Amino acid sequence: MVNRDFIRQLRGLGFTISTAELIDASLVALISRNLPELKTGVRGIFCKSLTEQKIFDILFEIHVTHSVDFEETAKKFKEEIASMMQGGDRPSVDSQIDPVRLGLGLLVEQQIRGIQSDYKLALKKLFTEGEQSAAHHILLRYLMPSSNTFSDVLQKRDSVMQNIESSLNEVFPEYTDSAMQALNAALYREIRGVMDSSERMGLSSSVSTLSIENRPIIEIENSFELQHALKMFAKSIVSKRRKMKASKKKLDMRKTIRENIQRGGILIKQVRRNRVKSKPRLLILTDVSPSTMHATKLFLSIIQMIKSLFADVRYYEFIGSLIDVTTEVRRAESIPDAIDRVVKKWEQKKTGKESSDYQQALKEFSYIAEPYLNRNYTIIILGDCRDWLGGWKNGVPMSAQLIHKIAEKTKGAYILNPEKQELWDRGDSVVSHYRRSGAKILETQTLKQLALNLESIL
Amino acid sequence: MFISPRIRISSTSRYIIKKERFITEYNADSIVRFTREDFINRGDYIPDEELITLVNISIELGKPLLLEGPPGTGKTALAKALSAISGRELIRIQCFEGISAEQVIGEFNYTKQLLALEKAKGAEIKDLFTQEFFIPRALMQALTAEKPVVLLIDEIDRSDEEFEAFLLEALGEQQITVPELGTLHSKTVPFIVMTSNNTRPLSPALRRRSIYIALEYPTSEREKEILRLHLPELQEDISDEVLSLVRKMRTNDRISDPPSVAETIEFAKALLFMGENIIDDKRIKELYGVLLKSKGDLFEAKG
Numbered sequence: 001m002v003n004r005d006f007i008r009q010l011r012g013l014g015f016t017i018s019t020a021e022l023i024d025a026s027l028v029a030l031i032s033r034n035l036p037e038l039k040t041g042v043r044g045i046f047c048k049s050l051t052e053q054k055i056f057d058i059l060f061e062i063h064v065t066h067s068v069d070f071e072e073t074a075k076k077f078k079e080e081i082a083s084m085m086q087g088g089d090r091p092s093v094d095s096q097i098d099p100v101r102l103g104l105g106l107l108v109e110q111q112i113r114g115i116q117s118d119y120k121l122a123l124k125k126l127f128t129e130g131e132q133s134a135a136h137h138i139l140l141r142y143l144m145p146s147s148n149t150f151s152d153v154l155q156k157r158d159s160v161m162q163n164i165e166s167s168l169n170e171v172f173p174e175y176t177d178s179a180m181q182a183l184n185a186a187l188y189r190e191i192r193g194v195m196d197s198s199e200r201m202g203l204s205s206s207v208s209t210l211s212i213e214n215r216p217i218i219e220i221e222n223s224f225e226l227q228h229a230l231k232m233f234a235k236s237i238v239s240k241r242r243k244m245k246a247s248k249k250k251l252d253m254r255k256t257i258r259e260n261i262q263r264g265g266i267l268i269k270q271v272r273r274n275r276v277k278s279k280p281r282l283l284i285l286t287d288v289s290p291s292t293m294h295a296t297k298l299f300l301s302i303i304q305m306i307k308s309l310f311a312d313v314r315y316y317e318f319i320g321s322l323i324d325v326t327t328e329v330r331r332a333e334s335i336p337d338a339i340d341r342v343v344k345k346w347e348q349k350k351t352g353k354e355s356s357d358y359q360q361a362l363k364e365f366s367y368i369a370e371p372y373l374n375r376n377y378t379i380i381i382l383g384d385c386r387d388w389l390g391g392w393k394n395g396v397p398m399s400a401q402l403i404h405k406i407a408e409k410t411k412g413a414y415i416l417n418p419e420k421q422e423l424w425d426r427g428d429s430v431v432s433h434y435r436r437s438g439a440k441i442l443e444t445q446t447l448k449q450l451a452l453n454l455e456s457i458l
Numbered sequence: 459m460f461i462s463p464r465i466r467i468s469s470t471s472r473y474i475i476k477k478e479r480f481i482t483e484y485n486a487d488s489i490v491r492f493t494r495e496d497f498i499n500r501g502d503y504i505p506d507e508e509l510i511t512l513v514n515i516s517i518e519l520g521k522p523l524l525l526e527g528p529p530g531t532g533k534t535a536l537a538k539a540l541s542a543i544s545g546r547e548l549i550r551i552q553c554f555e556g557i558s559a560e561q562v563i564g565e566f567n568y569t570k571q572l573l574a575l576e577k578a579k580g581a582e583i584k585d586l587f588t589q590e591f592f593i594p595r596a597l598m599q600a601l602t603a604e605k606p607v608v609l610l611i612d613e614i615d616r617s618d619e620e621f622e623a624f625l626l627e628a629l630g631e632q633q634i635t636v637p638e639l640g641t642l643h644s645k646t647v648p649f650i651v652m653t654s655n656n657t658r659p660l661s662p663a664l665r666r667r668s669i670y671i672a673l674e675y676p677t678s679e680r681e682k683e684i685l686r687l688h689l690p691e692l693q694e695d696i697s698d699e700v701l702s703l704v705r706k707m708r709t710n711d712r713i714s715d716p717p718s719v720a721e722t723i724e725f726a727k728a729l730l731f732m733g734e735n736i737i738d739d740k741r742i743k744e745l746y747g748v749l750l751k752s753k754g755d756l757f758e759a760k761g
Contacts, residue, residue, distance in 0.1 A: 018666055024519050031518055040511040045521075048665040050672045258568055261575070261586065279555060308658035311555070314714075324754065327714050345711070368754050 006063050010046060010056070021045050050333075279311035280458055281376050283369055283410070287383035288346050289319045289356055295418040295444070297339050299382045302450060304335045309458065314372060317346050318361035320389060324368055356383070358399035358430075359390030366402060379406055379413040380457065385441070386428045400433040407438035414457050416444040492517075492543055501539030503532070504683045509671065513540065516669045522629050522650035524665060527673030530718015533653035537610040540649060549600045549648075550610040553617035559624045563634055564594040587638035597628060598642070606646040614664075615654040622664055629667045675708060676719060688723050692730060700726050707749065712758045717749040725749050 011017055028041035039060050047053045255271035284303065286296040300315070307313060314326045325342040332338030366373070390399045407413035415434060417424065421443050424431040435441050442453045491514045497503045505513070513536075516523045525533040541548035551562050571586045578584060594602065600609040614622065628634050632644040652668060654660060676684065678701055685697050700722060708716040717725070725748045732741070743760050750756050 016662060016666070021666060024521065027519060028515055031515070036507070037511045040508045041515040044512045044515065044669040044671060048662065048670050053672060254568075258566060258571075261568070261571055264583075311657075324712070324714065327711055371752050371754070 281312040283379045285316045285381045288317045320357040322361040322364040357389035358387040362402035373409040378411045381415045384419045385431045397430045400437040404437035413439040415441045501542045503539035520647045522668040524668035526654045531673040537651040541608040547607045551596045562597040564598045600648045601644040609648045609650045611652040615657045713755045
């Protein structure tokens with residue numbers, strides 16, 4: 001049953017199946033006594049995550065169990081794959097223009113049916129089924145002229161538009177001119193929309209200098225460039241920390257003696273101890289008020305990408321009150337999924353207070369996170385320090401006292417402020433009070449600053 | 459299959475030859491498989507059918523098992539059960555951040571080396587870097603054991619990536635290389651079980667060398683069986699109530715560390731211990747500390 005088509009389809013979906021694994025799977029086929037045993041065995045060999053297991057199960061059903069309603073399964077399959085791709089589960093998805101991977105399930109469905117994979121067929125089917133936005137998506141991605149990024153597409157906009165027009169002519173010769181124009185206009189709008197927002201964001205300049213404050217902006221999930229930049233920053237933080245860990249420090253007397261004993265005890269080689277810095281534990285509080293929501297998304301994305309650096313991370317969200325979203329983030333299958341979950345939880349649990357109240361939020365935090373308020377944990381607050389509703393006592397905001405208590409109990413409290421430094425301490429901003437309370441305030445206006453600040457904290 | 463001893467065989471070729479022999483020598487009926495009864499009677503462990511299949515396949519193929527799942531889903535218990543069922547010794551490597559190759563392979567006995575040097579004063583110094591002066595640790599013990607063992611590499615996700623990379627040789631080729639001693643091939647094929655809580659993603663190289671099992675909390679029927687196995691004296695209605703309470707806690711998103719199977723058993727034991735003193739919900743809530751281990755979770759559960 002472990003046949004070539006099945007393997008080809010799995011590989012097409014991004015499964016990395018080595019020759020050794022193929023041999024093992026064949027052996028499983030030999031020793032299996034029944035179909036469920038075969039399925040379980042081959043799945044154990046080919047699948048390396050829960051997501052892969054889900055995909056495998058559906059594909060196996062389609063291949064093996066003829067009693068299953070094909071249309072139903074294919075539909076389910078298509079939905080699954082679309083959600084996986086949208087969720088960015090496979091790291092290579094956004095780094096390659098691969099029609100099979102970007103085909104959002106339909107191409108895979110065609111492969112299953114034994115039809116040669118061709119994006120134009122997929123397009124035709126999508127258009128005739130009325131799934132125009134999906135067709136636009138594929139068309140836009142597929143016709144990107146040897147580039148992964150939107151900015152490249154924008155620069156080559158005219159050639160892209162020409163390609164789109166000729167493709168549409170080819171795919172829908174029976175279509176009327178007006179329908180063609182409508183489709184063309186829709187695609188144009190899509191590109192134009194991207195271009196408008198990217199121009200506002202100054203995307204032509206380096207993405208690292210983009211402001212992370214909330215403005216009309218490309219969403220992370222739609223921007224390859226932003227995703228790429230985040231990945232690069234995360235990678236840089238990880239590699240710097242790894243290098244730091246590998247840098248040699250103290251002399252290891254025990255090992256030095258052992259090393260030199262074979263040379264008659266004459267000191268020839270010194271062995272130094274690797275510098276081991278324990279993994280930090282973080283308590284992350286993010287302001288999800290509209291003014292900082294986008295910064296929060298970026299921040300959570302970057303934290304998720306470098307989570308392997310931490311021994312423990314706990315997440316909390318606040319505006320007028322505070323909720324613990326650790327479970328949501330941990331249970332998420334991908335970064336967009338995590339962000340989606342935390343935003344949803346806030347929508348469900350919010351108390352109606354939509355204005356910032358640091359006093360109330362920190363009070364609740366002191367209670368909820370009490371077991372973690374110790375010297376092992378570092379607190380990172382992402383917020384603009386605009387305590388709109390919090391009370392004051394003796395000319396000091398009461399939230400500052402809470403910050404002081406929290407900072408004293410923990411390894412340190414850092415506030416990443418997405419506002420420009422010129423705006424600090426103006427209006428309801430209480431930055432200087434928080435600074436006096438022992439928190440370190442770091443301007444985090446751009447992605448680059450976000451990455452640098454994280455590096456310095458870690 | 460005849461192979462000239464003069465030809466040096468690459469590891470891949472050796473692997474394929476090994477597998478070819480496997481194909482010619484084995485068939486589905488000739489293989490000894492562990493059954494559900496084996497696990498229950500000898501291992502005090504109630505597995506589901508998929509798990510049994512994968513364990514059997516993993517043993518047959520000589521590939522390590524990689525168990526991934528939240529704490530308390532029976533990952534370590536499975537390794538222990540396998541040791542009990544197969545009668546093999548269980549050797550455990552508990553991973554942590556900073557664990558190094560020396561800590562699992564072994565090290566040279568420095569004192570013994572010094573004594574040997576002293577003893578040989580004036581005479582020719584013999585080689586001090588031989589097996590004689592080597593203190594083997596868990597991995598070396600597992601690979602050089604005369605009888606096959608069960609090697610449990612627990613919480614591998616807590617170790618560093620360097621350590622994970624080091625393990626690849628042992629997992630894939632069942633051999634380890636110590637520069638002073640050379641490459642040591644395993645005498646027997648140990649059954650390797652690795653567990654991970656998924657606190658960090660493991661490398662694809664490691665995953666490829668193993669058979670992957672994602673363990674989740676057991677179904678209510680299976681958990682009921684587990685309770686019955688460990689506490690046969692527990693009444694059915696109490697068991698049902700315990701399970702419904704635990705399930706409720708596990709599905710509550712506001713509880714960050716839901717109770718594990720082991721904690722469920724302990725809770726049921728606590729109820730048995732309290733006996734007739736359990737008269738109302740309030741007294742039962744006093745025992746929630748057995749199930750939940752943080753203030754926030756307790757607060758949430760007690761309402």
